[in-house]
Amino acid sequence: MIILNKDKKTKIKEAIPEGIYYIDITQSKDDKQSGIREYNNAWYSFSRSKEGEKQWGKYNIPIYTNKDCTNTTESSTKRQGFYIHGGESYGDNGGIDLSKEDTRFFQVLESIKEEYKEVLEYIKDDKGRIIIKLEVGYGERKSEIDLRGKRTPNGGVVEWISQFNAIFGTLEKQKTACNRACVYILQNAGVSQIETPINNKVTYQIAIEKGVGYKERNKVYERNQNINIATTTNPSDYMQVDIQTFEAGLSYLDSELERGYPVVVGTDHHYNYNGGYNNDLSTDHFVVIVGRGYDTKGLFYRFYEVGTNREDANKKKFGISDDNKFYIENNTLQGKPAHKLERNYLVTQIRKNKTYKEKK
16 A cells, blocks of 8 residues: 655645545556656657647656556546646646656655555556556645754754854864754753753653664663674664654644744764763754744654755855755654755654743
8 A cells, every 4th residue: 555645725626535445556667558668768749749749757657546447537526537646747637646756656666566565466456457456535735844043932042053163162063063053052942951861861862873772770871782783874874774763853842833932852863973972872962943844745843954064156155055855764863964964854843842931
């Protein structure tokens, strides 16, 4: 079963209704009426113009209303011709638009077909087709929030500062001042106290590195040196995630943003980075989440990057870049800082705002 959620705001009269449908995921280069329809180029000539019209994308899949994949007419609207399709932009035909994400969608689909090749052979019908269920639902869209430079409810201001600032001491001290810079931002924003670890624990410890565990006897996190993790720059390869804590932490993060306050989070970007001296032996760096929104990749959380004082080609500080975003991936928040795109951040912990200053 594939579940696709579309924004309720786009659930207009022409949109495909919620419900259960079916698709044939058998690759079909010849039969244009079933399976994954593949085009060899990005153009077709349905119009009278010699150039033709830009079509939806290299691939699209017809959506059927019955398990035999013979009927495309939806019973309540009597409409037909719904597709899952991609392309350069979203269309208005009422199907499921993948836009530029079509390549990723079909890559995932093909990888599933390859991984479960033997299993799928058993579920082919008498026509050699692989039919799977498609459930269409409409989820709630979260409000978009951007606290950068804004006043908080008690009169604070959400202003960025780099950890490489003289107020954090010598250059050597600045190199490890990310947490202090984040706390400084929160205090200026009207948060008087931010959560600090108690017995080396925080409320929302979302993820820790594999091979690290908490020892109740000593009240500390310890690393099992016998576990060998291959060198990688992708935190997903060596992190273990607590899904329940992630969901609770994300709910808390949303509630604070909706109240108008930023939130400090810890991130991991390298396995056993510098020996891992933070409380969880996993957090390498701290940033401040200052908003959320949507782009072609979906829901993102915007952050202030305190770990740089550099500027881009337009003389804008990388620390406040529009490109500093976390996305939800595999029950984690992951993203790349604009000043160092080769680095992958994965949120390890969310620090709660404990107390707030009196309103000015």
